Amino acid sequence: MSDVSKVPIEFVQRLTAAQSALYAFICGLMGGLEQAADVLQETNLVLWNRAAEYDPDRPFMPWAYTLARWQVMAWRKKQQRSRLVLDDDLVAKVAAEMESGAGAGAAEAELRALERCLAALPGRQRELIAARYERGETVRAMAARLGQPENALAAVFYRIRRALHHCITTSMATEETA
Structure with a gap:
């Protein structure tokens, strides 16, 4: 869904309000600020393209965090040769803690x-x-x-x-x- 007129204004407002929380979440999973900004942009594209799938009666952030985590995992697959990449179990634990914890x-x-x-x-x-x-x-x-x-x-x-x-x-x- 790339047509701006088809995206509900409520979705745009929620996505805009979620930017700093999503960035912090992605930084927590990745560690590197520069790469996190790139993954945030990819996450925003995925969220935007999947806006029609979002149920406005449900909380936005858990859905957004899930898609952000998927984007981090996709980034990790591309970076497998680097020793700086965290292992899958650690990423899952950090994601769960950040989603539910503090x-x-x-x-x-x-x-x-x-x-x-x-x-x-x-x-x-x-x-x-x-x-x-x-x-x-x-x-x-x-x-x-x-x-x-x-x-x-x-x-x-x-x-x-x-x-x-x-x-x-x-x-x-x-x-x-x-």
Whole structure:
């Protein structure tokens, strides 16, 4: 269904309102923000094309989350050769937890905290994170490019991840008490 005039306005409103929750959901399943934006666009196309199948008497988000999860799985099939792809069981568990657990609000808060914490990293660390998780560069390739031992670079990533975890945890705790 690509004819805009045939899509009910209520569906358009629900789809528009769901964008940040869908993005947070997809980010939670994928980990990479750049790839998540691409999958969100694919999800939006699928939702739009299947608008006629949506029952307005039923909740929109569970239906949208299901289709988003399918899009993540389709993306994963294309990326099977990459070691950055999570296994199917883990994706299913994360999806179930995000769909039923804390809800989209918590996922959005975590995403905001992650973005704040990433922005607070020193420039070199931000560049390393971007190379590894946004552009998909391997630690081995990065180590060769930077002229560093691979295990030394892996230790740097461990410290960065630990610092991000601490920052996000602290940020979330501060947000909850505010």
